[in-house]
Amino acid sequence: MLKIQEIREIIKLVDQSSVEEFTYEHDGSKINLKKNNGVTVSAQPVVQAVEEVKPAAQAVQQAPVQEAAAPAQPEKEAPQAGAEDANLHKITSPMVGTFYQSSSPESGPYVKVGDKVDESSVVCIVEAMKLFNEIEAEAKGEIVEILVKDGQLVEYGQPLFLVKPE
Template sequence: MLKIQEIREIIKLIDSSSIDEFSLNEEGTKLKLKKNAGQVVVAEAPKAVAQAVAPVAAPAAAPAPKTEAAPAAPKAEAAPAPKAEVAADANLHKIVSPMVGTFYQSPSPDADVFVKVGDKVGEETVVCIVEAMKLFNEIEAEVTGEIVEILVKDGELVEYGQPLFLVKEA
């Protein structure tokens, strides 16, 4: 059985290489990694490894959201009315998160944000980054239009399929 550190090393090696797909069958352990647009996805792993990964990853990620979530909660509750009005427009497209991770509006803390409300975007315009497992995944608009609303705050945890932006299609 593979140890957690060995799996992490394999992920790092694949991430830094030009390999797009990696499979390993060893003593009843099956591991398949596939890189999609800079994202490494664990497709299949034995139950023992999956259980070992979860407790290690959860404590590392849990403290940061608790400190950020406490001040962010009142802000999120203060703004539902404008979102309801904007969402009523039938021409709005939702840009959703393709994965669970941390939302970032800029490539680094001292850099300008990718997009602001009112900015025009094309299909390949990078609108944000979602960090998952120390990998920074650029999220593209996939639609041509104008950013109407940013639905999440910088540094906030996002879920798979969670709307991030509302775009008025051109």
């Protein structure tokens, strides 16, 4: 099966090309992309894939509700923290998925507020379609804030951590 990044690249290529429809089949999995008035649609009609996609689709629908409630408090503090935030590095999610602070429920979190990290330090896992992807800090510094909760759904590009660069 293709990795999520490979699927994104295929979607971009199809979107930028004059191809109207693209189908990829491998080992019983199928990806079908169609253009409809400039909109790219992705579907997986294989029974196994549909079972996996349905919970994710429901979860994505629930995510905006959770996110809508959470930002209410930080907005009040935004004018005070605005200057400080400009100096902080944001570690963002490279995909849509579920955020996990540790590799298993029994083990401790990869990082906590106040921990020092470097570019290759693993800070969390984002699970997408039963694949667990380790997310690295990509910056050297100190974790000053964890912006999401363990088990929370995250969107592509959503900030996960704030790091004070060294």
